[in-house]
Amino acid sequence: MVICGDDGLAHRLAVELDAVCGETVTVVLPSGREYGASVAVLHHDPHSPVELLEATHPDERTLRDAGVERAAALALTYGDDQVNMTAALLARSLNPSIRLVVRMFNQERGRHLERLLDRAAAQGDDPAQDTSTTVLSDADTAVPELVAAAAVGQGHTLQVEGKVFRGVVRRAGSPPHPTDLTTLAVLSGAHQDDPASEDSPETPGEDGTQLLPDTLTAYHRQFTHGRLMLEEVTHHRAPEPAVRKLRGRLAVWLRGRLGHLPWKVFLSREVTAVFGVLAAIVVALATATALFADEHPWWKNVYLPLLDIFTMGDPATDESVARRILQLIAGFVGLAVLPLVVAAAVNATEAFRAASASHPPEDGVRGHIVLVGLGKIGTRVLARLRTTDHQVVVIERDPRARGVSLARELGVPLIIDDAAAPGVLGLARIGQSLSLLVLTHDDGENLDIVMAAREANPAVRAVMRLYDDDFAATVQRTLRASYPDALTRSRSVSALAAPSFAAAMMGRHVLGVMPVERGSLLFTAVDVAGHPELEGRSVHEVFRKNEWRVLAVGAAGTQTEPSLSDTLAGLRLDRPGFDWRPPQGRILRAGDRVVLATTRRGLDILTTGVQPHPADRRD
Numbered sequence: 001m002v003i004c005g006d007d008g009l010a011h012r013l014a015v016e017l018d019a020v021c022g023e024t025v026t027v028v029l030p031s032g033r034e035y036g037a038s039v040a041v042l043h044h045d046p047h048s049p050v051e052l053l054e055a056t057h058p059d060e061r062t063l064r065d066a067g068v069e070r071a072a073a074l075a076l077t078y079g080d081d082q083v084n085m086t087a088a089l090l091a092r093s094l095n096p097s098i099r100l101v102v103r104m105f106n107q108e109r110g111r112h113l114e115r116l117l118d119r120a121a122a123q124g125d126d127p128a129q130d131t132s133t134t135v136l137s138d139a140d141t142a143v144p145e146l147v148a149a150a151a152v153g154q155g156h157t158l159q160v161e162g163k164v165f166r167g168v169v170r171r172a173g174s175p176p177h178p179t180d181l182t183t184l185a186v187l188s189g190a191h192q193d194d195p196a197s198e199d200s201p202e203t204p205g206e207d208g209t210q211l212l213p214d215t216l217t218a219y220h221r222q223f224t225h226g227r228l229m230l231e232e233v234t235h236h237r238a239p240e241p242a243v244r245k246l247r248g249r250l251a252v253w254l255r256g257r258l259g260h261l262p263w264k265v266f267l268s269r270e271v272t273a274v275f276g277v278l279a280a281i282v283v284a285l286a287t288a289t290a291l292f293a294d295e296h297p298w299w300k301n302v303y304l305p306l307l308d309i310f311t312m313g314d315p316a317t318d319e320s321v322a323r324r325i326l327q328l329i330a331g332f333v334g335l336a337v338l339p340l341v342v343a344a345a346v347n348a349t350e351a352f353r354a355a356s357a358s359h360p361p362e363d364g365v366r367g368h369i370v371l372v373g374l375g376k377i378g379t380r381v382l383a384r385l386r387t388t389d390h391q392v393v394v395i396e397r398d399p400r401a402r403g404v405s406l407a408r409e410l411g412v413p414l415i416i417d418d419a420a421a422p423g424v425l426g427l428a429r430i431g432q433s434l435s436l437l438v439l440t441h442d443d444g445e446n447l448d449i450v451m452a453a454r455e456a457n458p459a460v461r462a463v464m465r466l467y468d469d470d471f472a473a474t475v476q477r478t479l480r481a482s483y484p485d486a487l488t489r490s491r492s493v494s495a496l497a498a499p500s501f502a503a504a505m506m507g508r509h510v511l512g513v514m515p516v517e518r519g520s521l522l523f524t525a526v527d528v529a530g531h532p533e534l535e536g537r538s539v540h541e542v543f544r545k546n547e548w549r550v551l552a553v554g555a556a557g558t559q560t561e562p563s564l565s566d567t568l569a570g571l572r573l574d575r576p577g578f579d580w581r582p583p584q585g586r587i588l589r590a591g592d593r594v595v596l597a598t599t600r601r602g603l604d605i606l607t608t609g610v611q612p613h614p615a616d617r618r619d
Contacts, residue, residue, distance in 0.1 A: 005077035012498035058087040110135035138497035366432035373439035374403025529590035547602030552578035
């Protein structure tokens with residue numbers, strides 16, 4: 001495996017592959033990068049297969065030195081789409097059979113690149129070999145994890161044929177839930193809110209974590225240990241019909257939208273000061289006109305100075321000298337005052353427009369999710385959250401942010417203001433909310449917002465996006481210690497995206513990777529035909545303790561599996577549906593396809609044909 005990158009994603013991907021793939025991993029990083037030291041630690045670990053190569057650009061010489069010509073997979077995770085695309089084309093020419101995973105921000109360009117490189121790989125001698133090209137966006141792959149953390153508390157997500165699953169921890173002694181599908185692991189402690197946490201304890205021996213335990217072990221230890229269960233997320237809903245959506249928006253508008261308009265911006269200090277000065281000038285000129293120009297009737301004493309100030313009056317050539325002098329004075333005063341009047345009016349109008357864009361939630365709203373930030377990731381998170389039954393309130397300080405129009409289109413309560421400003425979180429009813437999801441670009445601001453929210457609602461479930469992964473881990477431990485009864489998640493996008501990139505590097509049959517304490521579980525889709533460990537056996541007989549477990553059974557299709565990026569996006573696999581609660585006595589036939597949860601050793605057995613040790617026990 002080869003990884004080429006220039007940021008935290010390359011480091012996190014190396015850590016992920018070090019834990020799950022069992023292959024030599026060569027990481028190419030520019031010299032002097034802060035993540036180089038972390039990769040060097042893995043490199044010097046005698047038990048780690050990670051190698052470090054320092055190079056500035058992924059040119060032909062660098063790729064050859066990294067061993068791309070004989071590598072099984074290459075991940076290109078640079079922040080520049082052009083660099084990734086050029087390196088992918090070069091790598092395909094050096095090794096037509098290599099599996100490529102490319103990070104691309106421009107998804108349309110990524111789809112074109114994926115088709116181009118797959119067509120080039122199709123010309124190889126071995127059509128059965130997995131020479132796939134997978135284009136992923138770290139933002140898109142991180143969104144399901146952020147949504148799961150905010151909506152349901154914790155748990156890494158898995159998406160297959162349009163259904164969403166997650167790993168959820170059950171406390172010791174807690175009863176089973178109807179949405180639980182199977183036990184993935186028995187944890188080392190009585191309860192852990194995050195089985196993937198790097199500071200999770202691990203006790204060797206019988207009391208340690210057991211991945212894919214047998215039924216007897218899972219039953220007896222459920223009373224003393226926490227359990228990681230695979231749960232089907234059932235709260236998704238279909239989008240509302242257009243007519244009903246339009247009717248709902250109209251009702252919201254008529255229910256008091258006009259009453260919430262911020263008319264008070266026209267009474268701001270700047271506006272009242274400017275128009276107060278203008279009124280004083282008019283009064284002074286009207287008094288002078290009455291005293292020296294002797295205009296009649298009285299209203300002319302006000303009317304004529306106003307015309308002069310706004311340069312709308314005729315020249316007073318036939319009037320008295322006093323009248324002509326006053327007209328000149330009024331004209332010069334108008335030149336000085338009019339720019340201030342126009343500026344005040346424009347500023348007030350802009351403030352009115354920005355403030356009127358806000359639509360705070362109603363007083364009765366509670367149990368909702370407060371989302372702060374509508375940038376690239378925040379917009380995707382909002383779209384995903386609105387497919388669930390959770391109510392969302394959004395805070396965004398930039399009225400021109402990319403997600404503001406989506407929030408208005410969805411009819412989501414929207415507050416255009418700085419979430420760190422006093423009173424803004426209260427306006428979003430943070431005290432009655434279930435979760436807070438903070439996704440701005442500033443790590444310090446994100447932390448400030450979460451700490452302010454904790455003061456208002458100590459029990460709120462807080463999820464924040466932090467770029468620095470070490471900083472994220474430190475923040476999470478600190479907030480967990482300060483608020484032990486509240487759930488806090490701080491994750492970098494690279495840490496959330498790394499499992500998806502690792503799964504893509506291991507092949508399209510790998511659907512996802514789920515960290516569990518010091519280990520990992522892999523989810524893979526396998527055709528039963530040709531696997532003696534599966535074919536002709538029942539679901540019960542196929543189970544291998546600590547190696548693999550059948551999660552779902554479906555019919556094997558004849559068409560090619562779609563890209564992992566499509567699977568992560570929640571699209572249906574191009575196959576008939578899976579039965580996620582298969583009978584234990586069901587016999588697996590050659591025409592079946594199964595979804596398995598496996599350990600790394602279990603996947604090695606399935607892919608290489610190495611048989612398990614005879615001492616291994618079945619359920």
